[in-house]
Amino acid sequence: MTQFQDLARRAQTAMRDVFDATPLQRNAHLSLRYGAEIYLKREDLTPVRSYKLRGAFNAMRKVMAKDPSRDLFVCASAGNHAQGVAYMCKHFGVKGVIFMPVTTPQQKIFKTKVFGGDAIEIRLIGDYFDDTLAASQAYCAEAGAVFLSPFDDEDVIEGQASVAAEIERQLGRVPDQVILPVGGGGLAAGVRSYFGQRTKLTLVEPLGGASLKAALQAGAPTRLDTLDGFVDGAAVARIGEKTFARLADINIADVLAAPEDRICTTILEMLNVEGIVLEPAGALAVDALEDVADQIKGKTVVCVTSGGNFDFERLPEVKERAQRYSGIKKYFILRLPQRPGALKEFLGILGPDDDIARFEYLKKSARNFGSVLIGIETKSPQNFETLFARLEAAGMTYTDITNDEALAQFLI
Incomplete structure (x- = not known):
């Protein structure tokens, strides 16, 4: 066992004091369609409906273990990271200041408040995320707080790797192939570092936010000129430095780009056929099965459904895009x-x-x-x-x- 695997397993064990392991479920519908044993790792079923609280938990517990006096944490996020940090601030009994863009939907603000309660303060600053991030980091330096990165942090990467540790424990072995989404790269870097070469890893980005592919082509993280924000949980203009360091040698052929309109067809199918609510980023892994259909026949494949924070006000748009993509x-x-x-x-x-x-x-x-x-x-x-x-x-x-x-x- 490598040191990283041991740390990921320890993080997984420590998490059980906060929330249960997410299910690993064989999906009969997808297994029949693709002639394979398809399992879904249901990260959409965590208390905050995404895997993000894993990294937040691990980073916060390590900071406080080193210095118990640290009790002020800061993050910038308009989505799942904010909710994960809020949940963990309440759990650990520390103060959190969460910066969000002014344009953040009220539903996301409300959910973050629900998870954090009196433990957090939300500050709405900036029309664009870069402005929000700059404001949060300036405040963090001034207040002497701890900044919690959504992905580009070794403790966060280690926490996200607990997903892989759970998959191996629940399945009783390493699957033949793991398919998972990649945005900033925290989950992908953690899972890759845990499994190493023991399984085939397929990473899926939204077509309008393929920052990992751009980094692999350039040999270093590079900022995309344009970004389609539809897959808001994975549309990142620049992959993290630390995460890319763990993904730099991956075969570019194993990094797929999923068209946003096709993702909409997958969201609707999972909702209508399986009764599973997935956000666009959460549907990426399932959507990519179509691209690897020839590779996976007869194999055991795990798709990580990374989040289920879907705003149903977006359903008409999702249906519209799915119908147009399907040609009907x-x-x-x-x-x-x-x-x-x-x-x-x-x-x-x-x-x-x-x-x-x-x-x-x-x-x-x-x-x-x-x-x-x-x-x-x-x-x-x-x-x-x-x-x-x-x-x-x-x-x-x-x-x-x-x-x-x-x-x-x-x-x-």
């Missing part, structure tokens, strides 16, 4: 003749499974033709081939704008 919903602009019966003619072209989800005239003053924004939902992507063929046969001009991001941003 499209938007197009139709040039409709401004004459009696033209609309009725168009409606007659629609198939029995085609439903109008959006209908809006864009140019109401046009004399001969009117531009109409139309959204159609149907049961099969093939139905659109039939619909468009009928439109063309009728001499109706249309432009499919479903995947035109610029137009979709303003019109849809």
Whole structure:
């Protein structure tokens, strides 16, 4: 046993005084689909519905073990890290100051307050996270507090590695393959350091936040020029220095990028089929099964579902993106003749499974033709081939704008 494995197991044991081990559940639905033994490591079932409290717990207990007088902790987060730190501040009976961007949804602020109670103070500073982070670090230096990094800290990495220690204990052996999300890299670095070469590790990033892949290509952590924040639990512009040091020699072919719209289909499937609520980052590992389907047949695979803090106000957006990705919903602009019966003619072209989800005239003053924004939902992507063929046969001009991001941003 390596020293790191021993430390991770000790952290795991110490955590049992605070919360139970999360379940390792065989999933019959996914196992049948992929011809493998698929297990879900349910980190979405911790007290704060994410694995983040593991790292917070381990970092805080080590600080206080070295210096029991340290009783003020600071972090900057708008999500799971804030909730994990709040929970642990209350557990250890210490004071926490949690900095959040002004734009943080009220639901996340409320949940953080619930977990921390009187032990924490929340400060809303900055429109962007970089401003929030700078403010938290300035306060930390001024107050002589302990800053709790969400991922780029050796004690946090060690705490997150307890996930791997639990998997090995619960399964009774090391699985053939472990699939897990990567954002700042704390969980990935911990699991990789614990398992070493004993299992195949597949890391999954959101396509719009592939900071690990960028770092592997550059040979060092590098900041992404653009960042898609949809997968808010894993969309990190720059992977951590300490975490990357533990991941720098990983095969870049084992780092996958999951399209945000496809992740939405996985969120809906897990909710509708399995009754499992996953946030976008929590669905990354399950979503990536599609990319490794040929590799995993007959093998034992563990997917880490890293979080379940899903705001159901986002459900309409998730459904919309999933339908568009699956090809069963499209938007197009139709040039409709401004004459009696033209609309009725168009409606007659629609198939029995085609439903109008959006209908809006864009140019109401046009004399001969009117531009109409139309959204159609149907049961099969093939139905659109039939619909468009009928439109063309009728001499109706249309432009499919479903995947035109610029137009979709303003019109849809």
